[in-house]
Amino acid sequence: MNQPTWYALTGVILFSMGIHAFVIRTHLVRRILAFNIMGSGVFLLLVAIAHRIPGAAPDPVPHALVLTGIVVSVSFTAFGLVLLKKIYAKTGKTALIDPTESTSDQTN
Amino acid sequence: MTLHDWLPLLTLLTSLVTGLLIFFLAEQQVRLRTFLNMAGAIIKLALVAVMLWGTFHGQSYETRLPLLGQTDLVLRADALAMLFVGLSSLLWFLTTIYAIGYLEKSPHRSRFFGFFSICVTATVGIALAGNLLTFFVFYELLTLSTYPLVVHRGTPEALRAGGRYLVYTLSGAALLLLGVVWLYVLAGPIEFTAGGVLSHLEEESHRAALIAIFVLLVGGLGVKAAFVPLHGWLPSAMVAPAPVSALLHAVAVVKAGAFGIVRVVYDIYGIKLTESLGVTGPLAAVAAFSIIYGSLRALMQDDLKRRLAYSTVSQLSYITLGVAIVGPLSTVGGVVHLVHQGIMKITLFFCAGNLAETVGIHRISEMDGVAKRMPWTMTAFTIAAFGMIGLPPVAGFISKWYLGLGALQAGQGWGVGVLLMSTLLNAGYFLPILYAAWFKEPHAAWNEKGLKDWWESDWRLLLPTLATAVLSLTAGLLAGLPISPVGWVRMIVKQDYKLWTPFLGIP
Amino acid sequence: MLVSAGAVSTLVCVGGLLRRVWLTGPIRHTVGGWSSPLGIELYADGLSTALLAVTAVIMGTAGFYVVDAIRHKNGHTEGYDSDFFWPLWFFLWTTFNAVFLSRDVFNLYITLELLVLCAVPLLILAGSGAALIAGMRYLLVAMLGSMCYLLGVALLYAQYDTLSIPQLGALMVSSPGTAAAVVLMTLGLLLKTALFPLHFWLPSAHGNAPAAVSALLSGLVVKASFYLLVRLWFGAFAGIVSVGAGNFLGLLGSLAIIWGSLLALRQQRLKLVIAYSTVAQIGYFFLLFPLVIGGTQLCAPSDRVDWLTMAGSGAMYFMLSHALAKAAMFLAAGCIAHAAASDRLNEVIGIGRYLPVSVFAFALAGVSLMGLPPSGGFVGKWMMLKAAFATNQWWWAMVISLGGLLAAAYVFMVLKQTVVFRLVDIRFYEVPRGMQWAALLLALFSLLLGVSGQVPLDLLAVGSPFSPRAGQGWLP
Amino acid sequence: MTSNKSPTTEPASTRRPKSSSGAAGVREFAAEIGFARVAFNLLVVLLLGLLFWTVLDLPPQSAGLHAKVKAHMHVSGVASPITAVLLNFRGYDTLLEIVVLLLASIGCLILRDAPQSHPALAPGRPGKWVLDGMIHVLIPVMLLTAGYLLWAGDHAPGGAFQAGAVLAAAGFLLVLGNRMRFWRTPEWLLRLSLSFGMIVFVLVASVVTILTKNLLQYPENYAGILILLIEISVAGSIGCVLITLFAGHPPVTRTPAADQLWHSNDEPKE
Amino acid sequence: MDTILGDTLTPHGLAWLLLFGLPLTLAAAAAARPVRRMALPLAPWSMVPALAVAVWPLPAADYPWLLLGLRLGLDQTGRIFLSFTAFLWICSGIYAKSYLAEDPKRHRFFAFFLLTAAGNLGLTIAQDMIGFYLCFVLMTFAAYGLIIHQGSHAARHAGLIYVILAVFGEVLLVTAIIMIGLAGSGNVINPGQVVSQAVHRNLIMALLLMGFGIKAGAVPLHVWLPLAHPVAPTPASAVLSGAMIKAGLLGWLRFLPLGAAALPNWSALCLAAGLTAALYGVAVGLTEDEPKTILAYSSISQMGVMLSAIGIGLALPKSWPLVMATLLLYALHHSLAKGALFLAVGMTGAVHAGRFQRLFFRAGTLLPALAMAAAPLTSGALAKTAIKEVALLLPSFWRELLTWVLTLSALATALLMAHFLCFFWSRNETEHGHHQPAAGQWYSWTLLLIAVLSAAWLLTPMQLEPLRGKLLSPSWWWGSTWIVLLGGLLGWAQWRRTGRTGKMVLPAVPPGDILIPVATLLKQLHKVGYSAVQRVRGKDLMRQLLAWRTAVHLRPALLSILRGGEESISRWTAVGTLFFLLAMILLTIILS
Structure with a gap:
């Protein structure tokens, strides 16, 4: 059980915690936070994969992937939060109304 | 690609092009629309005549368009196809005149005539189809193009009838598609060839699959051929305007089903294979049951068109009975009834439409003494009614004569029994109408204005009715001639299916 | 003006690519000159070019629809006139082109993200509350799906050190890691393709979006993730995936067909009917998996190759014609909603008299959905049925024909409304002709697919992903 | 349930x-x-x-693509392997990534309210001096580090994204400190700044593709310069994008909805 | 081309068609409103060509193109049948012209009259089976128009019974024809021969006997006759009983295998039926008081005699030509005499005319009555003696029975004729108000009387030549006169008794005797059947089968499942659970 495996395991744990929270929590901010946790979990896993041989230099490709991943999750989070604010301003609720309900077209 | 190869396609296109053009005509461009309709009908008749003459002299016409992998869209004008094409194009010509007269001031006429022509294209396509795929393509097109005609009036019951019509026909088509695909997978790309193509499959122990496919195919076609359990849509579709119920439910749609069954039994399975598979027995039983059941239900109807609809249900099964009773004579009887029933039934529907349009009669109870007000229409009705019952001079007798002979020749005595039972029932529900019309005193409201001018109703409604009545009379009288429907069918059975045994003295 | 220039130029490029692929077969293009494990590889085979062509057609026509809608700006314009509309529109188009050409797993992840980020803003342009909520839900779903997908990618990279699909296909061997990766990636994509149990977000999203946008959403966006799934299952996971897995997806597909159609029958709003019809039709596409994968064992090896390619190209053909038909249907629905100022079915009664062209377009598209002969849908259905019977899995044939009937049910439910003879004559808004003709054009294209028959099929067969890899065939 | x-x-x-x-x-x-x-x-x-x-x-001991990257480092025009992968080997990904950022910013711009509805942050908030003091001290340092990071990206971990982030931080500080009137920036300037990075990248890519008939294949000797050019422009536009993402929606001033937020529990029923 | 057209274009071919076509075209003209005024006077003369052909027969003509190969021609039987039928139709035509001069619906009457005439003439000249059947059906259905011409309730009732039986007859005939067609391969020229060799000969013969029996009024199937005659206008009933009933006989002659093979059991059946009909007819006739009904029953009895003659023919194939001759003679005699009597019934007004007309009228009615009663020197005597001669050829048992019954029937007929005359003449006195018969009626009636006197003698077939000599011998006279006198005496006696008591000797039997119980039986059956059908239709078994109702119950349940299902699936937790559930399933599948 060398060091990178530990990091991979924590990554995986973070991912699971993230997914659990993402699904269970209804409050949108918590959801977006959960999404970030999941993201960081995956990125941790990627970084752990990059450096599995103790001595050698780390493999740059996963690092690049992580970098791109981070940028993407940042943009998603930002857009999500902006959308959340707009929904909150319009509907006064911070959770998603039941889909079948919302489709009944009452734009409150 | 000489002209011969393009003729079938041209006949198809004449009505398709006119249909599409009419769609884009504004409602008030009546003259142009009538001209287009007439031109389309006349050109199609001319082309059909050329092809008839050609086929009579052994010429073969075939158009082949690549459609799908190995199977392509084949339009072939063999003798059997020409019979049905001739019937539908002639009757389309008459029905167009009738429809123009009938829908004088009603809305949506462009839409109506557009779909009307497309529907005839589909019928011609079905007739000329060279393989099962083409047949199925046009079979579906027919369903699609007839739905707007059935719901033309837009009233709630029209929509209900349309809905019911769709449920039946689309599920039938689904069955048919399954059968066609399975057959295609089993036997590869097969074409309609006289005498059937599947005989080689039998010994490869595909019996169960072949029977299953047969059931699927006939089940699918049975919906349109109005076998009893599947006939529910026909009477309710009578809510459509008269020309629709005349051409479609007497000639095009229902005949497509029956024609399909004839194609499947003779040109795909071949008569010997069908017999050895043992499917002819149950098919004959279903046909017999529909004949009797249709007539019984007809007895109980008071609405004229519904009675005619149930009579169509029973008369149609004559064709299937003729096909199911294996034998040359019953084949002739069955196939020729396809034409005779068409002509006679369309006369009846024309009369019903004429009565409804001119004097507003819909129910039989209102028909007392109507012959005084509309003698010509009622004469046509009488001729056609006698034909349906099967009295000699009119065409119906000829097909009953051959069917009876065929049944006895094939040793199926009960066939004759069924024919007689249905003759009695036909008399049961047609003679009272004639009696009421001719011999009872009129008391209904329409009677006060007597027969003013020379024409009892709009000439466009009357002439087609008389034309078809004369047609059914001559088809019966001139049965001996080779160009008469019977002569033509005899030629088909003799040349194409080589079933004709010398024993029969009839030329 | 700029818009049409952009559209025309893209069309020209796609046409050129189409011709090259048609003549020379699949084209392989390494980006940046680096070969696959390191660099990203673009690959254009028959399937992707066909999809590109269809995308071009739909985007072009929908664009024309929007331009016409903007020009006749009377009353509500569903957000087309926002100045961010066109940039998003063309970004979406570029993303489609990127998705359909790329063969690199991570690159596909980014393109999927791009897809979402283009689609959601377009969706919420209308700015109505329901649209916002639907957009949010779609965003969340996309987040969850893509994160799982990314984890799968990470696991794959951890094991095989490559991100290109063909190389993965060669290297992959069954192991817990691979299985986990396959599961996660597949589930991520299923969520984004809205297959039956995970379809809850699609109806509200497609129902509330502006017409042109929902046409793109239903027509193309959903198909991009499905296309990705197909690439993965028949490219990378070819060695791993078994018949059972194929049947599993097939089962979900069948349930989707039934559930989607039944719900479509129950909807009050026109757009929702079409949205649920998308859920149902997606079920059709997933029948591809059991037919192709399941087919290998069950039909004689001699004629295996052409049956498989047929089943595959049949399903793809169905997908193409569905894309066109669904886009046409949404545009037609847009016209009808524009005329009746609301797309509730009971307010659309008797509109047939006023909008013959769009009702006819809706009917033609319906014909293609039902898979009735003159249309492209029929060709697809015909080939899938043939495959079903050839691989004697006749039960899939039953599902296909049942699906056709159910589709007929809800299409005619809508058509019935438009034909009803309406006594009280209410005024409908004037709908610009351009919008109606755009809908009709798309419907005619889907019909053209039906008539052209052999040509698109040969195109699809070029470098078809469905033929079993040389010698190896599928896992039992 | x-x-x-x-x-x-x-x-x-x-x-x-x-x-x-x-x-x-x-x-x-x-x-x-x-x-x-x-x-x-x-x-x-x-x-x-x-x-x-x-x-x-x-597999515990897999070196991944490290060897391959090292083999081609000499051609990539940059020293740091990550930047090489990012901008050369997988340049296509980075291009798409920047488009992602741009789209996110477009998304936010779509959703922003009409500018006038948000009065500028009231000047003279308590603790103004601490904020002003920080601004005066930190801004220059941040800019410096951003520049260094940008340059260091060539041979050490760093590069466009990190530099952009630092720039954004500086931007946030300015916005919070009320120094930058986000809403008065002219529309065209705002859009240009956002898409500047992408435009440069696309231009370079197209020029390069025309030259070498292969998408994003930098000619050997120009690779380094081109990458640097892309890095600078991308860093700038990433900074602007992140600022827009933040500043496009100022913190919520006291609105009825806001009050309701503080008092209600923040865990509404499922 | 000539194979198809046959000898349509040859002069005699055209003549045949003209003969059949002329009445048809005139019938159409009579119906069409604009031209009917000209058509009416021509009506009776349209049958003249038929009579001319009967006198100068033309060679047979073939029309292969017409209705499966029609063949028109005349053989010996045809010629005689044609002669008396045509003659009778011409006379009744002239008679009808004046009899219905001011009847408003005379055009319709003449339309049907001419149609029936065409049918009747057609079937006499048709040589092939289907041609015969075509004309037979045309005649049958056109006659319906004649029967209900008056439009009274009785007429409609008689018409209904007539149509029902006609349709049954037609159905039986179609079956027989189809069977013969099968045996003789298609449209058969000489059905008799074919039937004799046919496989199902007995079945065919049964069908033929019953089919034509309805038309010929064989006993169990005769019920329509006594109902139809009184209601039909006189010329119509004259033709009805004179010519049309004979069509049934002609059908038997053409179709039954007479002269081909000895069929003892079938001949026994025919003889028995014939004889019962002969006696039964007269018995019921005596109870009637309506002149036309009496005549109807007398026709039934005479047809019974002819049926027995056919029975003889079946028994003795060798002597069939002789039997055929007697039958032809008998038919000729009966049709003319019965025609004359019926026309007389229509001329009751003559009583009030001048003395000479009254006397001539009385004599005129007496003459055919005597002929019917087979008084010496009349055609009836000739026919009856011929029958007796033939009867002698039968084997012993039948010979005695037949001679005995024949004499009895002769007596009975004489009695019936006396009964008829008494009632007829008495009725004339009481009823006045009948207008004078017009000239046309007188001419046609006298023409018919002349025919009654001479025709039988002129046209006796050569086989019966020796018989003529025998008749003139005095010994024979006495044999027949005592029967006539006895009959007349009994008739007069009965008339006198009823004259006083006003009550008939025998209990009055309503016309259409056995029909009444049968009709009531049928009505019951119909009621039961109808209610059963209503019960079934009420539930509409079909709809039950299609389970529309159950589907209707099912819908709400289905709807709630749908809505509930959709809502529950849309919750995030459910989505999450499903998400991972599917993941696990897929995992197990892949790993297994």
């Missing part, structure tokens, strides 16, 4: 509910938070177990 659990008794911090004593415990626990939740929790645990198994099963 799932009975709502009172928000306060959040399950214990550990996400994985340890199976409490015996079936009774589970039943009670299940009843309490509803069947679906329990099923879901079990499934997540299963997933975790699966992931554990896969991680442990990963």
Whole structure:
């Protein structure tokens, strides 16, 4: 059980915690936070994969992937939060109304 | 690609092009629309005549368009196809005149005539189809193009009838598609060839699959051929305007089903294979049951068109009975009834439409003494009614004569029994109408204005009715001639299916 | 003006690519000159070019629809006139082109993200509350799906050190890691393709979006993730995936067909009917998996190759014609909603008299959905049925024909409304002709697919992903 | 379907509910938070177990593509392998990534309210001096570090994204300190700044593709310069994008909805 | 081309068609409103060509193109049948012209009259089976128009019974024809021969006997006759009983295998039926008081005699030509005499005319009555003696029975004729108000009387030549006169008794005797059947089968499942659970 495996395991744990929270929590901010946790979990896993041989230099490709991943999750989070604010301003609720309900077209 | 190869396609296109053009005509461009309709009908008749003459002299016409992998869209004008094409194009010509007269001031006429022509294209396509795929393509097109005609009036019951019509026909088509695909997978790309193509499959122990496919195919076609359990849509579709119920439910749609069954039994399975598979027995039983059941239900109807609809249900099964009773004579009887029933039934529907349009009669109870007000229409009705019952001079007798002979020749005595039972029932529900019309005193409201001018109703409604009545009379009288429907069918059975045994003295 | 220039130029490029692929077969293009494990590889085979062509057609026509809608700006314009509309529109188009050409797993992840980020803003342009909520839900779903997908990618990279699909296909061997990766990636994509149990977000999203946008959403966006799934299952996971897995997806597909159609029958709003019809039709596409994968064992090896390619190209053909038909249907629905100022079915009664062209377009598209002969849908259905019977899995044939009937049910439910003879004559808004003709054009294209028959099929067969890899065939 | 659990008794911090004593415990626990939740929790645990198994099963000693990257480093025009991968080997990804950022900013711009509805942050808020002091001290330092990071990207970990982030931080500081009137920036300037990075990248890519007939293949000797050019422009536009993302929607001033937010519990029913 | 057209274009071919076509075209003209005024006077003369052909027979003509190969021609039987039928139709035509001069619906009457005439003439000249059947059906259905011409309730009732029986007859005939067609391969020229060799000969013969029996009024199937005659206008009933009933006989002659093979059991059946009909007819006739009904029953009895003659023919194939001759003679005699009597019934007004007309009228009615009663020197005597001669050829048992019954029937007929005359003449006195018969009626009636006197003698077939000599011998005279006198005496006696008591000797039997019980039986059956059908239709078994109702119950349940299902699936937790559930399933599948 060398060091990178530990990091991979924590990554995986973070991912699971993230997914659990993402699904269970209804409050949108918590959801977006959960999404970030999941993201960081995956990125941790990627970084752990990059450096599995103790001595050698780390493999740059996963690092690049992580970098791109981070940028993407940042943009998603930002857009999500902006959308959340707009929904909150319009509907006064911070959770998603039941889909079948919302489709009944009452734009409150 | 000489002209011969393009003729079938041209006949198809004449009505398709006119249909599409009419769609884009504004409602008030009546003259142009009538001209287009007439031109389309006349050109199609001319082309059909050329092809008839050609086929009579052994010429073969075939158009082949690549459609799908190995199977392509084949339009072939063999003798059997020409019979049905001739019937539908002639009757389309008459029905167009009738429809123009009938829908004088009603809305949506462009839409109506557009779909009307497309529907005839589909019928011609079905007739000329060279393989099962083409047949199925046009079979579906027919369903699609007839739905707007059935719901033309837009009233709630029209929509209900349309809905019911769709449920039946689309599920039938689904069955048919399954059968066609399975057959295609089993036997590869097969074409309609006289005498059937599947005989080689039998010994490869595909019996169960072949029977299953047969059931699927006939089940699918049975919906349109109005076998009893599947006939529910026909009477309710009578809510459509008269020309629709005349051409479609007497000639095009229902005949497509029956024609399909004839194609499947003779040109795909071949008569010997069908017999050895043992499917002819149950098919004959279903046909017999529909004949009797249709007539019984007809007895109980008071609405004229519904009675005619149930009579169509029973008369149609004559064709299937003729096909199911294996034998040359019953084949002739069955196939020729396809034409005779068409002509006679369309006369009846024309009369019903004429009565409804001119004097507003819909129910039989209102028909007392109507012959005084509309003698010509009622004469046509009488001729056609006698034909349906099967009295000699009119065409119906000829097909009953051959069917009876065929049944006895094939040793199926009960066939004759069924024919007689249905003759009695036909008399049961047609003679009272004639009696009421001719011999009872009129008391209904329409009677006060007597027969003013020379024409009892709009000439466009009357002439087609008389034309078809004369047609059914001559088809019966001139049965001996080779160009008469019977002569033509005899030629088909003799040349194409080589079933004709010398024993029969009839030329 | 700029818009049409952009559209025309893209069309020209796609046409050129189409011709090259048609003549020379699949084209392989390494980006940046680096070969696959390191660099990203673009690959254009028959399937992707066909999809590109269809995308071009739909985007072009929908664009024309929007331009016409903007020009006749009377009353509500569903957000087309926002100045961010066109940039998003063309970004979406570029993303489609990127998705359909790329063969690199991570690159596909980014393109999927791009897809979402283009689609959601377009969706919420209308700015109505329901649209916002639907957009949010779609965003969340996309987040969850893509994160799982990314984890799968990470696991794959951890094991095989490559991100290109063909190389993965060669290297992959069954192991817990691979299985986990396959599961996660597949589930991520299923969520984004809205297959039956995970379809809850699609109806509200497609129902509330502006017409042109929902046409793109239903027509193309959903198909991009499905296309990705197909690439993965028949490219990378070819060695791993078994018949059972194929049947599993097939089962979900069948349930989707039934559930989607039944719900479509129950909807009050026109757009929702079409949205649920998308859920149902997606079920059709997933029948591809059991037919192709399941087919290998069950039909004689001699004629295996052409049956498989047929089943595959049949399903793809169905997908193409569905894309066109669904886009046409949404545009037609847009016209009808524009005329009746609301797309509730009971307010659309008797509109047939006023909008013959769009009702006819809706009917033609319906014909293609039902898979009735003159249309492209029929060709697809015909080939899938043939495959079903050839691989004697006749039960899939039953599902296909049942699906056709159910589709007929809800299409005619809508058509019935438009034909009803309406006594009280209410005024409908004037709908610009351009919008109606755009809908009709798309419907005619889907019909053209039906008539052209052999040509698109040969195109699809070029470098078809469905033929079993040389010698190896599928896992039992 | 799932009975709502009172928000306060959040399950214990550990996400994985340890199976409490015996079936009774589970039943009670299940009843309490509803069947679906329990099923879901079990499934997540299963997933975790699966992931554990896969991680442990990963090939321990795989060097990945490190060797390949090293082999081509000399051609990539940059010293740091990550930047090489980012901008050369997988340049296409980076291009798409920047488009992602741009789209996110477009998304936010679509959703922003009309500018006038948000009065500028009231100047002279308490603690103004600390804020001003920080601004005066930190801004120059931030800019410097951003520049260094940008340059260092060539041979050490750093590069466009990190530099952009630092720039954004500086931007945030200015906006909060009321120094930057975000809403008065002219529309065209705003859009140009956002898309500047992408435009440069696309231009370079197209020029390069025309030259070398291969998408994004930098000619050997120009690679370094081109990458640097792209890096600078991208860093700038990333900074602007992130600022827009933040500044496009100022913190909510006191609106009725806001009051309701503070008082209501923040865990509405499922 | 000539194979198809046959000898349509040859002069005699055209003549045949003209003969059949002329009445048809005139019938159409009579119906068409604009031209009917000209058509009416021509009506009776349209049958003249038929009579001319009967006198100068033309060679047979073939029309292969017409209705499966029509063949028109005349053989010996055809010629005689044609002669008396045509003659009778011409006379009744002239008679009808004046009899219905001011009847408003005379155009319709003449339309049907001419149609029936065409049918009747057609079937006499048709040589092939289907041609015969075509004309037979045309005649049958056109006659319906004649029967209900008056439009009274009785007329409609008689018409209904007539149509029902006609349709049954037609159905039986179609079956027989189809069977013969099968045996003789298609449209058969000489059905008799074919039937004799046919496989199902007995079945065919049964069908033929019953089919034509309805038309010929064989006993169990005769019920329509006594109902139809009184209601039909006089010329119509004259033709009805004179010519049309004979069509049934002609059908038997053409179709039954007479002269081909000895069929003892079939001949026994025919003889028995014939004889019962002969006696039964007269017995019921005596109870009637309506002149036309009496005549109807007398026709039934005479047809019974002819049926027995056919029975003889079946028994003795060798002597069939002789039997045929007697039958032809008998038919000729009966049709003319019965025609004359019926026309007389229509001229009751003559009583009030001048003395000479009254005397001539009385004599005129007496003459055919005597002929019917087979008084010496009349055609009836000739026919009856011929029958007796033939009867002698039968084997012993039948010979005695037949001679005995024949004499009895002769007596009975004489009695019936006396009964008829008494009632007829008495009725004339009481009823006045009948207008004077017009000239046309007188001419046609006298023409017919002349025919009654001479025709039988002129046209006796050569086989019966020796018989003529025998008749003139005095010994024979006495044999027949005592029967006539006795009959007349009994008739007069009965008339006198009823004259006083006003009550008939025998209990009055309503016309259409056995029909009444049968009709009531049928009505019951119909009621039961109808209610059964209503019960079934009420539930509409079909709809039950299609389970529309159950589907209707099912819908709400289905709807709630749908809505509930959709809502529950849309919750995030559910989505999450499903998400991972599917993941696990897929995992197990892949790993297994």
